[in-house]
Amino acid sequence: MIQAETPFGPGLAFASLASSSVFGNAYLVRGAGSAILIDCGLSRRALEQGLLELGVPPASLGAIFITHEHTDHTRSLCLKVSFAQKHGIPVFAGREVWRSFGYAYGLSPALREEVRDGDEVAVGELRVAALEKPHDAVEPLCYRVSLVGQEWHSVAVVTDLGHLPWTLADSLRGASALVLESNHDVRMEMTSGRPRYLIERVLGNLGHLSNEQAADAVVRLATGATTQVTLAHLSIDCNRPELALDAVAGALRRQGLAPSVEALPAGGTSRLYHTGAAAVSA
Ligand SMILES: [Zn+2]
Ligand SMILES: [Zn+2]
Incomplete structure (x- = not known):
């Protein structure tokens, strides 16, 4: 399925696909064989193009982690067929974030995962820690991503x-x-x-x-x-x-x-x- 052996290169690396309230927010974090997105607030096409520019085929993403429900962080989730649905990628978000969307997003229940403050989620060799943060949203989170076995090596993504x-x-x-x-x-x-x-x-x-x-x-x-x-x-x-x-x-x-x-x-x-x-x- 979506389990990829894709050799992205050694170590831990990150990039943004856009970083603003106007153009949206999406941050790629990848290890040698696994990659995730933090937020997906761009159009589906912009996400696909950006990932390909970075050498990461969209379907090779192991997961998407949502920080909060604001549109500049979730644009491609709230579509008839979301980016995640099209490429079969599980999406982690707070329970209240899912609740805030109601049924207005195109993602099958099988791909919806809940995450909350204090959780650590393993995605291949990546370990993703969810931490609550103050922002005017229903359940705002930020994430610190480290490599399993090399926890001193980490990227913290903290916006909003x-x-x-x-x-x-x-x-x-x-x-x-x-x-x-x-x-x-x-x-x-x-x-x-x-x-x-x-x-x-x-x-x-x-x-x-x-x-x-x-x-x-x-x-x-x-x-x-x-x-x-x-x-x-x-x-x-x-x-x-x-x-x-x-x-x-x-x-x-x-x-x-x-x-x-x-x-x-x-x-x-x-x-x-x-x-x-x-x-x-x-
Ligand atoms: Zn924002
Ligand atoms: Zn916000």
Whole structure:
């Protein structure tokens, strides 16, 4: 069936297929023989094209993990025939997330899986830990993906985060790669001309991390083991990559940490990021 022996290459690697509220969110994480998506908020065709660009045939995905029900994270799930249904991929989401969809998604019950805070799911050599996060959604989760037997080698994918509680920081600290939201510049958001309620939602405790909040978060999460920080879910209207990069890289530098820091493209496929030395046989 969908069990693939596909040799994707050694170690743990990740990429985004899009990373914004406008173009959607989907993050590929793959080991040598298994690959997953975190979120599928693009059109079916865009997901298929992006995966092929990254050398991962869609049907070889072992699972899709949903962070929350917002459309920019679930677009290809809420179709008559979802991306997951077409390619026979199991989808993990919180019970309340499934409930929020009602029957408005094209996925057979056999492919629906429940996941909740504290769960660890094995997908081939990948181990996916689900962790609750603060965001204005019914059951928001983020994920830390590691290699079985090499748990120090991990990618944490954390977008749509109102703030960083210490319990979540404890669970994410020291990941080899952080995919972290740096959503907006506060001044640009405040002067955006958006409706007041929307601005308050974004800035609120259950909204999105600003550049300054991402900078504060990253120094709580990164350690000497962190080799890659990749900024995600940047607002197209209320942020600029150089502002986010300045804030986060500056904060890391002041802590004496020097991981590579890059911003993901809002739309389109990013490059493939390898998480540190791929000491597969170590
Ligand atoms: Zn989002
Ligand atoms: Zn959201």
